Amino acid sequence: MDGMHEAVGKFVILWAVIDPVGTVPVFISATAQQTAAERRRTALIASLTAAGILLFFIMAGEPILRAMAVPLPAFQIAGGIVLFLFAMTMIFGESKPEQETKMLRSVQDTAVFPLATPSIASPGAMMAVVLLTENQSHTLLDQASTAAIMLLVIATALGLMLMAGPISRLIGSGGASVVSRVMGLILASVAATNVLEGTKLYFSSGP
Numbered sequence: 001m002d003g004m005h006e007a008v009g010k011f012v013i014l015w016a017v018i019d020p021v022g023t024v025p026v027f028i029s030a031t032a033q034q035t036a037a038e039r040r041r042t043a044l045i046a047s048l049t050a051a052g053i054l055l056f057f058i059m060a061g062e063p064i065l066r067a068m069a070v071p072l073p074a075f076q077i078a079g080g081i082v083l084f085l086f087a088m089t090m091i092f093g094e095s096k097p098e099q100e101t102k103m104l105r106s107v108q109d110t111a112v113f114p115l116a117t118p119s120i121a122s123p124g125a126m127m128a129v130v131l132l133t134e135n136q137s138h139t140l141l142d143q144a145s146t147a148a149i150m151l152l153v154i155a156t157a158l159g160l161m162l163m164a165g166p167i168s169r170l171i172g173s174g175g176a177s178v179v180s181r182v183m184g185l186i187l188a189s190v191a192a193t194n195v196l197e198g199t200k201l202y203f204s205s206g207p
Helices: 002-018 020-030 036-067 072-091 096-106 111-120 123-132 140-162 164-204
Strands: none
Touching (some): 002 123, 002 140, 020 111, 020 140, 036 072, 036 111, 036 123, 036 140, 072 164, 123 140, 123 164
């Protein structure tokens, strides 16, 4: 049961930082002039690219930090602060769809930018996967489960992009904005927890 609760918690965190629903309006705007086959190819390339970016951070994020002599509690605190700021932009600023749709004017390779990053593999998602796969407190099996859950969320984003037309007509841009803000509130709570846990770990580890 504890394992199930942990998996659900990871899913909620990764769903919040990746935000598959918020990616749909960005995808619709980015592929407005493409054919149906081109839209499917764009969605697939964006999903695979985002998965590759996040898998890289799962495998190499912590070793890179250690090579730079950055203690993980410090990264956890910094990551929590950045996640919190990111959440604030989701709640009070322009919503994710509004922010990222504006980037489309000067972008040619829409599959990579802004779809793969920063829409799917956002800075918040990169930090979240590193924190969720920290070697000292997570076994290899835990890390593999996090990677699998992350891939499941990205697969969901791919499915939503492939169904972007009907979804857009169903929820509209206003509905996507509401969902993005709710996810921002959840993410803010997760970020605050990361800061508190990182602070506790830092002071309990001693000099």
